[in-house]
Amino acid sequence: MTSPARGTTRFTPSPGPATKPPFDPVQARTRCWRMRKRILQVSQKVSALHIGGAFSCLEIVDTIYHGVMRRGADGNSPDTFILSKGHGSMAQYAVLEEMGIIPPEEMDLTCQPGGRRATHPDYGLPGIEASTGSLGHGLALAVGMSLADGIQQHDRLVYVVMSDGELEEGSVWEVMMLAPSLGVKNVIAVVDLNDFQSLGRTSKILPNFYPVAEKIRAFGWEAVEVDGHSPQAVHDAIVGRKGGRPLMVVARTIKGKGVSYMENVPMWHYRSPNPQEYQQALDELDRAHRE
Amino acid sequence: MRDTFSRTLYQVAKADPKVCIVVADISPAGSMQQYREEFPERFTNVGVAEQAMIGLCAGMAMRGMKPFAYTIATFAIYRPFEQVRVDLCYQNLPVTVVGIGGGLTYSVLGGTHHAQEDIAVMSALPNMSILAPCDPLETEAAVWACARHPGPMYLRLGKAGEPVLTANAPEPFEFGRARCIKRGAGTCVLSFGLVTKMALELTAKIEREQGGQVAAYSIHTLKPLDREGLSRILAQYDRVIVVEEHSVVGGLGQQLKALAFESGARCRLHAFSLRDEFIHCYGSHDDLLKAHGLHPDLLYAKIFA
Numbered sequence: 001m002t003s004p005a006r007g008t009t010r011f012t013p014s015p016g017p018a019t020k021p022p023f024d025p026v027q028a029r030t031r032c033w034r035m036r037k038r039i040l041q042v043s044q045k046v047s048a049l050h051i052g053g054a055f056s057c058l059e060i061v062d063t064i065y066h067g068v069m070r071r072g073a074d075g076n077s078p079d080t081f082i083l084s085k086g087h088g089s090m091a092q093y094a095v096l097e098e099m100g101i102i103p104p105e106e107m108d109l110t111c112q113p114g115g116r117r118a119t120h121p122d123y124g125l126p127g128i129e130a131s132t133g134s135l136g137h138g139l140a141l142a143v144g145m146s147l148a149d150g151i152q153q154h155d156r157l158v159y160v161v162m163s164d165g166e167l168e169e170g171s172v173w174e175v176m177m178l179a180p181s182l183g184v185k186n187v188i189a190v191v192d193l194n195d196f197q198s199l200g201r202t203s204k205i206l207p208n209f210y211p212v213a214e215k216i217r218a219f220g221w222e223a224v225e226v227d228g229h230s231p232q233a234v235h236d237a238i239v240g241r242k243g244g245r246p247l248m249v250v251a252r253t254i255k256g257k258g259v260s261y262m263e264n265v266p267m268w269h270y271r272s273p274n275p276q277e278y279q280q281a282l283d284e285l286d287r288a289h290r291e
Numbered sequence: 292m293r294d295t296f297s298r299t300l301y302q303v304a305k306a307d308p309k310v311c312i313v314v315a316d317i318s319p320a321g322s323m324q325q326y327r328e329e330f331p332e333r334f335t336n337v338g339v340a341e342q343a344m345i346g347l348c349a350g351m352a353m354r355g356m357k358p359f360a361y362t363i364a365t366f367a368i369y370r371p372f373e374q375v376r377v378d379l380c381y382q383n384l385p386v387t388v389v390g391i392g393g394g395l396t397y398s399v400l401g402g403t404h405h406a407q408e409d410i411a412v413m414s415a416l417p418n419m420s421i422l423a424p425c426d427p428l429e430t431e432a433a434v435w436a437c438a439r440h441p442g443p444m445y446l447r448l449g450k451a452g453e454p455v456l457t458a459n460a461p462e463p464f465e466f467g468r469a470r471c472i473k474r475g476a477g478t479c480v481l482s483f484g485l486v487t488k489m490a491l492e493l494t495a496k497i498e499r500e501q502g503g504q505v506a507a508y509s510i511h512t513l514k515p516l517d518r519e520g521l522s523r524i525l526a527q528y529d530r531v532i533v534v535e536e537h538s539v540v541g542g543l544g545q546q547l548k549a550l551a552f553e554s555g556a557r558c559r560l561h562a563f564s565l566r567d568e569f570i571h572c573y574g575s576h577d578d579l580l581k582a583h584g585l586h587p588d589l590l591y592a593k594i595f596a
């Protein structure tokens with residue numbers, strides 16, 4: 001599939017060279033409230049939308065797009081976003097809709113006949129820079145891109161959002177060892193550390209998964225741990241990186257964040273709420289936002 | 292072929308700054324020296340990490356480069372199969388996966404190193420193309436074709452010391468086209484890769500014993516298969532013989548039989564492939580081929596039984 005947007009994300013054009021946008025954590029919170037409700041709305045027509053994992057990485061994805069990815073004068077960003085945990089696509093689609101890259105009509109057709117957005121992002125569609133859905137692929141793509149950027153002397157950053165379950169894939173650790181060894185510096189990965197995978201708590205299933213940040217550091221990365229639902233904390237961790245090596249932000253999150261009955265309940269990894277549950281979820285989100 | 296590959300890659304890389312190579316701790320040896328000296332930044336060794344090799348190549352291709360991934364055939368496509376499928380084929384990226392030691396080339400290294408079903412496995416992937424040149428000259432042409440190709444490619448090579456077979460071929464190498472490498476009438480032999488040498492020995496034997504001129508074709512492009520050209524061959528000759536260093540499952544023989552049926556061919560069709568078996572048998576490359584039933588005398592006896 002070819003499309004003019006293949007391989008780049010279009011932002012609102014900005015004058016001058018590519019610049020980092022101003023960051024406003026209050027607006028970020030409002031957007032995330034709107035986007036959670038929007039994702040729930042779409043879920044009413046789709047049975048397996050993976051809401052839990054979308055809600056856990058929503059602040060992360062929003063902060064990267066709105067808070068740190070640079071905007072170029074021509075409207076294209078020199079930077080790249082890869083959602084390596086592809087099943088969290090609704091978070092990315094919601095952000096792309098907010099940015100005007102996915103029209104609302106297209107968003108409404110997610111996973112519907114006539115639509116073109118699936119549960120997992122497809123390379124070539126506007127705003128999508130890699131096909132993901134099989135866990136453990138995105139980091140290698142990012143490092144390959146960054147390696148090519150180095151060869152071609154392009155000033156580009158690659159952002160990758162991964163899940164903690166994904167870090168159980170061996171392919172991730174091949175690249176983890178490799179990236180700093182190759183001198184790759186411009187990859188910024190954020191791990192959505194919600195301590196849940198499909199079948200339950202990661203700390204129960206694989207206790208030796210922890211400590212995570214130490215393992216990442218041992219492989220040569222800069223690693224910091226933050227509250228993944230704090231846009232400010234995610235922003236500051238990325239902006240404040242020391243540099244000289246790739247960065248991995250370990251972002252503590254809650255799977256299903258924002259809806260009481262979804263939080264930390266494995267079923268909501270993929271289930272969609274029924275009409276009553278839907279209403280309750282909206283009420284909870286509105287109440288929390290007013291407070 | 293290894294040397295030809297690296298010599299040609301050097302030329303290709305000189306002509307096109309987007310060409311690069313990523314290896315997984317296996318490298319086309321000495322002949323790579325010149326490349327590495329001149330284009331050090333376009334040579335990457337990821338270590339013994341084939342999934343990373345393919346994933347990185349995909350990322351580089353997404354940035355407009357034309358990477359070659361290079362290692363022993365089994366490790367180039369089987370270990371990172373899903374990276375080949377998703378990263379390269381699903382995203383349709385211009386990456387060439389070079390498998391050295393295709394077929395049974397790595398005879399004494401045993402079954403872990405034999406790529407005897409690689410064509411079948413790679414053929415099943417949408418967007419994938421496959422090239423298996425039969426000699427150093429075709430290898431050179433194939434590497435240029437890979438660098439020009441807009442999508443994923445599996446380039447199946449042998450190892451070292453292959454003889455030149457196509458110096459006097461009546462037709463040039465053209466990607467996607469069955470290539471006549473020896474003219475003849477009545478009978479023709481189709482082959483690809485290293486075993487084409489045996490196919491030519493077979494043509495010589497048939498000519499000696501039966502008289503006449505036997506034609507030979509290099510079916511270097513296994514995907515997309517030249518259906519038109521092959522249909523013409525099936526119509527033109529009375530007897531068509533396939534000799535392939537590949538499993539009977541999903542190789543040229545099976546595909547040609549399907550095509551013969553579809554095109555209503557009337558010729559006699561003999562297909563000789565590797566058995567669908569892991570044979571625990573050691574010796575030279577030729578010894579292993581013979582254990583699979585591939586030897587000019589054995590083939591001749593079966594054809595004219």
Ligand SMILES: Cc1ncc(C[n+]2csc(CCOP(=O)(O)OP(=O)(O)O)c2C)c(N)n1
Binds near residue numbers: 087163166
């Ligand atoms: C290679 C691969 N294996 C299995 C799956 C099926 N799968 C989808 S999500 C998931 C695990 C979910 O846990 P996690 O990766 O931590 O994601 P999150 O908690 O952020 O939703 C699995 C096993 C997959 N998509 N890819």
Ligand SMILES: [Mg+2]
Binds near residue numbers: 163164195196
């Ligand atoms: Mg998780």
